[in-house]
Amino acid sequence: MDLKGKTAIVTGSNSGIGLGVVRELARAGADVVLNSFTDRDEDHDLARAIGDEFGVTARYIRADLSKGDEARKLIEDSGRCDILMNNAGIQHVAGIEDFPTERWDAIIAIMLSSAFHTAAVAVPMMREQGWGRIINLASAHGLRASPYKSAYVAAKHGVVGLTKVIALETAQDPITANAICPGYVMTPLVEDQIPDTMKKYDMDRETAIKEVILERQPSKDFATVEQIGGVATFLCSAAAAQITGTTISVDGGWTAR
Structure with missing residues (x-):
């Protein structure tokens, strides 16, 4: 895999799955943009360390993805976007009658609306550049439901639907859009x-x-962040050029039932 010359933006990537994806894309040679809602010295230090380790350009850009204008500005400020992975997410568990409205709004904004906003800016860039990959982190909960997770399940189902729409709208461009659906990841x-x-x-x-x-x-058994990063990297390969508008489950058989 050689992603040299490509720039990858991964939202929510200063820890967890997002950081694992950043590392695998950087390992393949992509320049990377890390993101979260904080703006600490350690966030920028983390980006520099990844750049030094893999010999790529790595930057950290703060953006609060609960705000649509900041999600769009993240892509604009990056200057280039060949690979976009919408990964940022939060969770809250409660019965529907007790679910706080502000938590519903935040989950939908961060996990679903932000993916719309970032893609809306990234797609024209990708068309102009003549190549692009959009990878949305959905979930087994984008394909199945669980009680007490109304906002999370709704957002992840929405991410799967949004991915399909983007894929159809870019089907005749050298751009693909797919969703990764993990189960439990360590x-x-x-x-x-x-x-x-x-x-x-x-x-x-x-x-x-x-x-x-x-x-x-x-x-x-848990999936690992490296495995999710490996799937994302595969979706950027020539072998995956005709894989678009679909979901790839990494869930240990969860959705086979």
């Missing part, structure tokens, strides 16, 4: 949840993981 956030799950159910670590956290994931 990230620092998930790792932090394991001790609480062990305590709540009075289980050892392995039992808590397999019987509670990964109850819906038939493999009983």
Whole structure:
């Protein structure tokens, strides 16, 4: 894989899945733009470290993706966008009657509306450049539902639908749009949840993981951020040039049921 000369923008990428994707794209030679809503020294240090490690140009640009104008400005300020991965996300769990309106609005804005705003700016750039890849991070919850996750499930289903629309609108351009649908991925956030799950159910670590956290994931194993990054990198390859408007599940068999 050789992505030299390409610029990849990954939203929500100073940790977790987004950071894993950034590292794999940089490993393939792409210049990368990291993003989150913070603007700390360590965010910029992280970008510099990735640039030094992989010999690419790496920058960090702050943008609050709950605001459409900032999502659009992120793409504009990057100057170039060959690869766009919409990854930023948040979560809140509650029954529909108790779900706070402000949390619904924030989840839809950050995970669905921001993908619309970034793509709206990126697609004309890609057309002018003659090549582009849009990769949206959906979820197994973009294909299946779970109780108490109304906003998350709605946003991820929306991301899948938006991906299909973008793919159809760019089908005759050298641009593809696809959604990756992970199940449970081992990230620092998930790792932090394991001790609480062990305590709540009075289980050892392995039992808590397999019987509670990964109850819906038939493999009983987490995907890794490197695997998600590898799928994203594959979608940028020549082999994937006719893969567009679809979902790729990385869920240990979750959606096979």
